[in-house]
Amino acid sequence: MRRTSIRVDPIVRATLIVAAAALLVSTAALAQTRQTAPPGVRASLAHMPPTEARVLADSKPNDWRALDPQNTLYMQLPAGRVVIELAPRFAPQYVANIKKLVREHYFDGLAIERVQDNFVVQWGDPDHSRSLGTAEKTLPAEFIASSKDVPFTPLPDPDTYAPEVGFAGEFPAARDSKIGREWLVHCYGMVGAGRDDDVESGNGSEIYAVIGHAPRQLDRNVALVGRVVDGIELLSSLPRGSGQLGFYTSRERRVPIESIRLAADVPPDQRSHLEVLRTYTRTFTALIEARRNRRDAWYKVPAGRIDVCNVPIPVRSH
Amino acid sequence: MRRTSIRVDPIVRATLIVAAAALLVSTAALAQTRQTAPPGVRASLAHMPPTEARVLADSKPNDWRALDPQNTLYMQLPAGRVVIELAPRFAPQYVANIKKLVREHYFDGLAIERVQDNFVVQWGDPDHSRSLGTAEKTLPAEFIASSKDVPFTPLPDPDTYAPEVGFAGEFPAARDSKIGREWLVHCYGMVGAGRDDDVESGNGSEIYAVIGHAPRQLDRNVALVGRVVDGIELLSSLPRGSGQLGFYTSRERRVPIESIRLAADVPPDQRSHLEVLRTYTRTFTALIEARRNRRDAWYKVPAGRIDVCNVPIPVRSH
Numbered sequence: 001m002r003r004t005s006i007r008v009d010p011i012v013r014a015t016l017i018v019a020a021a022a023l024l025v026s027t028a029a030l031a032q033t034r035q036t037a038p039p040g041v042r043a044s045l046a047h048m049p050p051t052e053a054r055v056l057a058d059s060k061p062n063d064w065r066a067l068d069p070q071n072t073l074y075m076q077l078p079a080g081r082v083v084i085e086l087a088p089r090f091a092p093q094y095v096a097n098i099k100k101l102v103r104e105h106y107f108d109g110l111a112i113e114r115v116q117d118n119f120v121v122q123w124g125d126p127d128h129s130r131s132l133g134t135a136e137k138t139l140p141a142e143f144i145a146s147s148k149d150v151p152f153t154p155l156p157d158p159d160t161y162a163p164e165v166g167f168a169g170e171f172p173a174a175r176d177s178k179i180g181r182e183w184l185v186h187c188y189g190m191v192g193a194g195r196d197d198d199v200e201s202g203n204g205s206e207i208y209a210v211i212g213h214a215p216r217q218l219d220r221n222v223a224l225v226g227r228v229v230d231g232i233e234l235l236s237s238l239p240r241g242s243g244q245l246g247f248y249t250s251r252e253r254r255v256p257i258e259s260i261r262l263a264a265d266v267p268p269d270q271r272s273h274l275e276v277l278r279t280y281t282r283t284f285t286a287l288i289e290a291r292r293n294r295r296d297a298w299y300k301v302p303a304g305r306i307d308v309c310n311v312p313i314p315v316r317s318h
Numbered sequence: 319m320r321r322t323s324i325r326v327d328p329i330v331r332a333t334l335i336v337a338a339a340a341l342l343v344s345t346a347a348l349a350q351t352r353q354t355a356p357p358g359v360r361a362s363l364a365h366m367p368p369t370e371a372r373v374l375a376d377s378k379p380n381d382w383r384a385l386d387p388q389n390t391l392y393m394q395l396p397a398g399r400v401v402i403e404l405a406p407r408f409a410p411q412y413v414a415n416i417k418k419l420v421r422e423h424y425f426d427g428l429a430i431e432r433v434q435d436n437f438v439v440q441w442g443d444p445d446h447s448r449s450l451g452t453a454e455k456t457l458p459a460e461f462i463a464s465s466k467d468v469p470f471t472p473l474p475d476p477d478t479y480a481p482e483v484g485f486a487g488e489f490p491a492a493r494d495s496k497i498g499r500e501w502l503v504h505c506y507g508m509v510g511a512g513r514d515d516d517v518e519s520g521n522g523s524e525i526y527a528v529i530g531h532a533p534r535q536l537d538r539n540v541a542l543v544g545r546v547v548d549g550i551e552l553l554s555s556l557p558r559g560s561g562q563l564g565f566y567t568s569r570e571r572r573v574p575i576e577s578i579r580l581a582a583d584v585p586p587d588q589r590s591h592l593e594v595l596r597t598y599t600r601t602f603t604a605l606i607e608a609r610r611n612r613r614d615a616w617y618k619v620p621a622g623r624i625d626v627c628n629v630p631i632p633v634r635s636h
Binding site for chain 1: 329435506510513531537554556558612617623627
């Protein structure tokens with residue numbers, strides 16, 4: 001199966017669905033046969049920037065990268081697998097501790113305990129009964145980093161919260177060049193590690209994923225450790241908790257975690273074979289532009305701007 | 319029951335929950351007894367801006383308004399009631415047409431047909447078999463309005479998409495004072511009317527609600543007709559559709575709509591008794607400030623900024 005997470009956004013009436021599906025099919029077909037696409041199609045491209053679908057169809061194999069099994073987690077829920085890419089460059093000690101917890105099977109049999117609408121899903125040990133094993137009990141506050149020796153693809157538009165936003169390596173990020181600092185930002189699907197009031201009280205045993213409008217007020221206040229690259233809908237569609245902060249009020253409501261594994265520890269034939277578009281490629285830059293100014297027939301007033309959390313990083317299976 | 323939709327945001331470890339619940343209870347108690355609160359509490363307020371919980375606890379009865387039954391919809395789903403406040407000042411013809419459809423029971427027995435993760439839930443007539451009755455088949459594009467004779471509470475921070483954002487009457491909105499234009503913006507929970515490519519092809523028979531990061535690229539491209547003020551979690555937690563654009567691929571997956579009614583047509587004892595905080599009050603302004611700079615013990619780096627879609631309009635039952 002070849003699946004590309006193209007987001008097609010228009011609010012269509014249902015009558016359009018067949019046509020839309022046909023369009024996607026034809027786009028996919030074009031991707032495979034574009035050497036022989038009719039001249040008219042190529043000529044029309046010269047007159048306007050391409051759409052998202054066209055940009056992705058025109059991407060090259062090298063624009064994509066496979067996930068690193070040493071920095072990829074599989075969370076197995078009753079409904080399926082959630083795939084998380086870790087961010088060791090931004091939260092090295094958190095990531096190392098989470099990997100230690102995972103390798104000692106800390107999360108197996110624990111639960112999703114909190115689902116707060118338009119905010120986060122959180123999982124860990126609601127009964128506080130499990131030992132952290134050899135993992136650290138507290139960690140330094142890895143909330144803001146020195147500017148990284150990784151490509152930063154900036155967005156041209158103003159951001160409400162930070163001097164500059166864009167993509168640092170694999171993740172949406174902000175930076176302040178004046179002080180040489182970068183930090184990951186809380187877009188939909190980003191994964192972080194809970195803490196108590198003390199900034200050094202976290203250890204990666206309580207983890208959350210953003211399932212609502214980006215809670216950017218959390219930026220620089222907590223360690224972001226990665227991003228859900230596949231299966232976010234298994235988290236975002238869970239029943240909301242009825243307790244304070246969205247915690248489930250009864251044990252029965254909790255969603256059991258069958259296991260969390262490092263991809264490298266899973267036999268190759270059982271791994272998810274996912275590729276992520278590299279953010280420092282011309283293809284990704286073209287994708288940003290296609291989303292800043294939509295050329296689909298449905299859009300009449302292209303925004304001309306884009307929020308960092310409205311640029312999904314495409315993922316496909318291979 | 320007195321319920322206030324205070325959003326308490328910190329990513330806490332589960333150990334904090336009992337304490338957090340106790341704090342909320344004590345805040346509620348303070349709201350009822352603040353005349354006799356210890357002097358130390360009042361004195362401490364002089365030294366720092368109040369928290370959100372304090373702002374809401376200190377609100378006055380007149381800061382709140384009841385929903386207008388003539389502009390409130392109840393969508394009855396198997397799981398419960400979704401309450402939608404309509405926006406006649408911004409989309410008068412759409413709202414009138416939707417009310418006509420509702421009063422002729424157009425939606426009863428139809429279905430939620432589309433749930434696209436991090437985007438929208440959409441409902442209407444997936445089989446295209448039902449008559450629109452006496453409702454209009456097409457409507458003018460009510461996407462942008464002349465500046466309204468309603469209070470506009472601006473936010474002080476830059477917005478990625480618009481020259482100025484804030485709250486126009488009951489809704490999050492943007493404005494461009496130079497050209498005297500205002501428009502509603504696509505925050506989480508906002509409700510709009512689908513259309514085909516033609517901007518005048520909509521009629522309010524296909525409706526969507528935003529359940530993800532604000533898709534602000536839709537602003538000025540489609541008619542926003544209101545906002546979900548209660549029950550959004552009944553929409554946001556639905557299973558995602560597996561078809562293109564998140565449409566359900568089989569009839570069985572669709573979520574039936576038992577009925578949609580205008581609150582005014584429902585017997586008073588069966589109505590939802592909800593109050594919404596007025597957005598042009600000092601209380602709301604103080605709430606914005608409390609969210610721009612969080613004073614909760616958990617926050618160490620107050621953002622000092624806020625995005626219009628990160629300011630929820632508080633709702634409570636009475």
